[in-house]
Amino acid sequence: MGRTANSDREGISELTTGRLSVYLRCLTFLESQGQKTVSSHELAEKFHLNSAQIRKDLACFGEFGTRGVGYDVSRLRRQLVETLGIDRVRNAIIVGAGNLGMALADYAGFNSNGFHIVAMLDTDASKTGKTSRQGIPVVAWERLGELVRRNRVDIGIIAVPGEHAQHVYDALADAGVLAVLNFAPVQIRLRHGVKVKSVDLRINLESLSFHLKNVEDGVIA
Amino acid sequence: MGRTANSDREGISELTTGRLSVYLRCLTFLESQGQKTVSSHELAEKFHLNSAQIRKDLACFGEFGTRGVGYDVSRLRRQLVETLGIDRVRNAIIVGAGNLGMALADYAGFNSNGFHIVAMLDTDASKTGKTSRQGIPVVAWERLGELVRRNRVDIGIIAVPGEHAQHVYDALADAGVLAVLNFAPVQIRLRHGVKVKSVDLRINLESLSFHLKNVEDGVIA
Numbered sequence: 489m490g491r492t493a494n495s496d497r498e499g500i501s502e503l504t505t506g507r508l509s510v511y512l513r514c515l516t517f518l519e520s521q522g523q524k525t526v527s528s529h530e531l532a533e534k535f536h537l538n539s540a541q542i543r544k545d546l547a548c549f550g551e552f553g554t555r556g557v558g559y560d561v562s563r564l565r566r567q568l569v570e571t572l573g574i575d576r577v578r579n580a581i582i583v584g585a586g587n588l589g590m591a592l593a594d595y596a597g598f599n600s601n602g603f604h605i606v607a608m609l610d611t612d613a614s615k616t617g618k619t620s621r622q623g624i625p626v627v628a629w630e631r632l633g634e635l636v637r638r639n640r641v642d643i644g645i646i647a648v649p650g651e652h653a654q655h656v657y658d659a660l661a662d663a664g665v666l667a668v669l670n671f672a673p674v675q676i677r678l679r680h681g682v683k684v685k686s687v688d689l690r691i692n693l694e695s696l697s698f699h700l701k702n703v704e705d706g707v708i709a
Numbered sequence: 710m711g712r713t714a715n716s717d718r719e720g721i722s723e724l725t726t727g728r729l730s731v732y733l734r735c736l737t738f739l740e741s742q743g744q745k746t747v748s749s750h751e752l753a754e755k756f757h758l759n760s761a762q763i764r765k766d767l768a769c770f771g772e773f774g775t776r777g778v779g780y781d782v783s784r785l786r787r788q789l790v791e792t793l794g795i796d797r798v799r800n801a802i803i804v805g806a807g808n809l810g811m812a813l814a815d816y817a818g819f820n821s822n823g824f825h826i827v828a829m830l831d832t833d834a835s836k837t838g839k840t841s842r843q844g845i846p847v848v849a850w851e852r853l854g855e856l857v858r859r860n861r862v863d864i865g866i867i868a869v870p871g872e873h874a875q876h877v878y879d880a881l882a883d884a885g886v887l888a889v890l891n892f893a894p895v896q897i898r899l900r901h902g903v904k905v906k907s908v909d910l911r912i913n914l915e916s917l918s919f920h921l922k923n924v925e926d927g928v929i930a
Contacts, residue, residue, distance in 0.1 A: 505919045509912040572915050573922025580914070588812035595809075596871070596894045597911030602918065642921055643914065650817070666924060667917040673817045683920050685913050690818030691730040692906050693801070693864065694793050696888040697823065698726045699904050700863055701794025703887060 507545055508568055510537070515565040527558030574602030579639045581665075583656045584647035585610040585618075585626040588671060592647055593620040606639045636663040643667045650674040657684065728766055729789055731758070736786040748779030795823030800860050802886075804877045805868035806831040806839075806847040809892060813868055814841040827860045857884040864888045871895040878905065 514535045518526055528546075532539035546552070546564070549571050553559040569575050580598070582589045585608040592598055592605075599605045599622070610616065611629045619625050627635065635641065644660035646653050646668060653672035660668055661682040670676055670686040678684060702708045735756045739747055749767075753760035767773070767785070770792050774780040790796050801819070803810045806829040813819055813826075820826045820843070831837065832850040839847045848856065856862065865881035867874050867889060874893035881889055882903040891897055891907040899905060923929045 505916045506912055508919075509909075509915045512915075513909075571919070571922075573918040573925070574915060578914075578918055578921065586812070587808045587815070591807070591809035591812050592910075595910060597909065598914065603911075603914055643917055667921055669913055669917060681924075683917065685917055687910065687913055688730075688734075688818065689813075689816060689908065690824075691727055692890055692908055693799075693819065693824055694730045694733075694795060695726045696864055696890060696904065696906055697794040697799055698729075698792070700799065700888055701792075703902075704794070 504545055504548070505572070507541070508572060510535075511542065511545070512565065512568045512572065515561055515568065518561050519565055523561055525558045526561055528553065530558065569602075577602060577604050578643055579604050579606050579641045580643035580645055580669075581606050581632075581635060581639075581641050582608045582624075582645040582647055583610075583629070583632075583660070584608070585612070585615045586647065589645075589647040590620050592645060592671075593624040594622045599624070603643075606641055607635060609635070632659060633663045636660075636665060641665060643669065646670045646672055648672060657682075725766055725769070726793070728762070729793060731756075732763065732766070733786065733789040733793065736782055736789065739782050740786055744782055746779045747782055749774065751779065790823075798823060798825050799864055800825050800827050800862045801864035801866055801890075802827050802853075802856060802860075802862050803829045803845075803866040803868055804831075804850075804853075804881070805829070806833070806836045807868065810866075810868040811841050813866060813892075814845040815843045820845070824864075827862055828856060830856070853880060854884045857881075857886060862886060864890065867891045867893055869893060878903075 511531070514531055515526075528539040528542040531537060531542055543553075546559070549567065551559065551564055551567055580603055582592055582605060589608050589610070593608055605624050608620070608624060608626045609629045609632055610626055613628070615626045616628045617626065642665060644665040644667075646656050648656055650672045653670060653674050654676060657668055657670070657676050658679070661679045666682060668682060668684045670684050673688070676684050676686070699708070732752070735752060736747075749760040749763040752758060752763055767780070770788065772780065772785055772788060801824055803813055803826060810829045810831070814829055826845050829841070829845060829847045830850045830853055831847050834849070836847045837849045863886060865886040865888070867877050869877055871893045874891060874895050875897060878889055878891070878897050879900070882900045887903060889903060889905045891905050894909070897905050897907070920929070
């Protein structure tokens with residue numbers, strides 16, 4: 489019973505986190521447009537969100553806005569940056585310097601505003617010494633422990649084929665990494681204290697398929 | 710007002726679709742283990758889901774299960790496959806044969822069980838004629854219209870730099886593609902009837918950052 493309650497709580501906080509990230513993107517946009525204040529209704533209307541949900545989520549973090557005025561855009565933005573813990577720079581490494589690893593190394597959102605990709609690691613000696621287009625180096629897999637220690641890396645990104653993912657996760661955990669983003673399509677056996685977030689890109693295609701089916705069935709014009 | 714209500718409905722159906730995809734993965738796993746029936750409680754317990762939400766979501770599609778027995782695993786799985794519209798094969802093309810396009814072309818979930826990647830398109834003539842490791846060919850961008858018509862492609866996947874994404878979206882729409890998966894970190898101006906789903910991979914890092922911050926703050930052990 490204790491376990492279920494715990495997983496539920498983690499599940500909820502993860503959904504909320506996703507929404508906080510969305511609010512942050514909206515506020516960053518409004519700030520770039522020079523807007524000073526915004527109400528939950530305006531946020532909802534402009535970005536296709538739910539205003540009651542916005543108020544509820546923000547109230548969790550002590551943000552209530554001012555009646556008739558709304559939220560202070562810059563202040564709320566700073567508050568979200570702090571809440572998400574991206575007011576400091578977090579170092580990450582990518583394991584696997586194949587097409588996916590290379591794409592992630594140069595992915596705009598991965599190496600800016602709070603995240604820094606230190607290196608890609610690979611077991612293939614012919615890749616070490618090379619860099620991504622943006623200059624992220626590929627280093628030998630054997631240097632994992634040293635790299636994590638020296639750069640205080642707390643995020644590992646798994647971009648290797650499924651059959652190697654568990655081994656990579658275990659090695660990351662041994663090296664002291666506390667959070668792992670997994671792109672391999674396998675279930676990881678977890679160690680206590682080393683969180684995994686798995687990315688399942690296929691879900692996006694299934695959502696589009698659902699839309700197409702509704703068009704075909706005449707549910708949507 | 711009408712617009713907001715509509716966006717809300719679409720928002721909700723998109724969230725529900727995501728959950729249906731998750732249920733489908735759970736049922737596929739249970740079926741592979743030879744399990745015949747499953748209750749919403751067991752599903753919730755095993756896969757860290759919410760049992761009331763499961764019952765509510767499935768009831769939307771006319772699935773109620775049998776009291777004391779639960780759902781028939783294979784039947785419910787088939788029903789979800791149909792609901793998501795992946796009981797037929799949908800053809801997709803990837804625009805951009807860089808690292809990201811190549812990684813997506815060979816991504817396990819993108820070329821199996823209901824989805825077929827026809828080709829990658831690229832404007833770089835030095836890339837055409839090559840293939841991904843799994844054999845997906847790179848063809849000239851100019852062949853977009855012909856390729857979409859001949860292969861009845863209804864999904865386009867944008868894997869080009871942000872500055873080209875809008876142009877690619879418009880060309881896909883002109884060619885008759887009805888659904889677009891966008892990996893470029895830009896807002897796309899939509900055309901009526903051509904749905905976009907944008908993938909924001911950074912949200913996953915922010916969620917891990919939130920977890921790390923809670924560990925640092927002593928909220929989580």
